[in-house]
Amino acid sequence: MPTILKAQLFSGFPLRHGFSTREGGVSQGDLKGLNLSYSCGDIPQRVSLNRYEYFARLGSDPTAGVFCQQVHGNRVIGVTNLQGGSGMASFESGIPNCDGLITAVPELSLNIFTADCVAILFYDPKHHVAAACHAGWLGSAAGIVDNALRGMSEMWDSQAPEVLVAMGPSASGCCYEVDEKVVKALDDGLERDYRYEAASGKFMVDLRIYNTLRLTRLGVKPTSIERVGGCSICGCEYYSHRRQVGKAGRMLATIELLYVN
Secondary structure (H helix, E strand, O other), X not given: OOOEEOOHHHOOOOEEEEEEOOOOOOEOHHHOEOOOOHHHOOOHHHHHHHHHHHHHHHOOOHHHOEEEOOOOOOOEEEOOHHHOOOOOOOOOOOEOOOOEEEEOOOOOOEEEEEOOOEEEEEEEOOOOEEEEEEEOHHHHHOOHHHHHHHHHHHHHOOOHHHOEEEEOOEOOOOOOXXXXXXXXXXXXXXXXXXXXXXXXXXXXXXXXXXXXXXXHHOOOOHHHEXXXXXXXXXXXXXXXXXXXXXXOOOEEEEEEEOOOO
C-alpha cells in the first residue's frame, strides 16, 4: 500500500493532494518500490500498475492527470481539460519543455516528479486555483516559484499573501553538497540561510529553505508555507538521485481541485 504524505495547511479545503514515497508498488532492483516515472528504465507495465495504485490511494482518476516532460527549467503553463491525460501513458505524451502547471479546473490533477528536487504545490483558496512545480537547483535559481505565482496572478488574480504552499521531501542541508558554481547561480540578493560552507569550495544547500526565501520575498506568508517529509538523500523511504547515483525511481507530488458548491 503506498504511503502518501499530506500537508496540514491543505486540510479541510476542497482538494486532493499528496507526496508519494517509494513505499508500495511493484518495481524491482534499484527502482524497488513505487516508481512512478516511465523515464527511469523501468518496465512500463510496472509503472502503469504503480500509477494506478497511487492514484487509487489518492482517490483520483489517473486518466485525468497532467504530467510534464520536466527539463529543469522555469516554464510554468496553465492547463485545462484539453491537456487531461497528457503524460499518463508514456513520457513522450507529457507536456514538453515544462516544469510547472497551473489550473482552475476541478478534477484535473497536476503532477510533478522528484528524486531530490523539490515538488512545490500551491493553492489559492480565495480563487480556487492550484499550481505545482518542479524545483531543482537550476529551476530554483531561474525563479520557477516566481513564475508560478506570477502565472496564478495573471491568469486568475491570485495574490501571494493569500496563497498556501506545501513542499515535499527533497535534498536538504544535512546532505546536499554542491560546488561554488551552484551557490553563485542561486544567490539572488537573498539571505544566505539556505546554505553554509562545508569545505574549501563546497557548500551544503537546502532547496526548500531557498525556495521559502524566494516565496516570502514575493509576499507569501511564512506561516503559509509547509515542509512535508524529510531529506530525500538520507531518508531511505524516498528515491534519491544523489544517494542512488543516478539509478533512482521517481516520486510524485499531486494537487487536484474538487468541485465547490
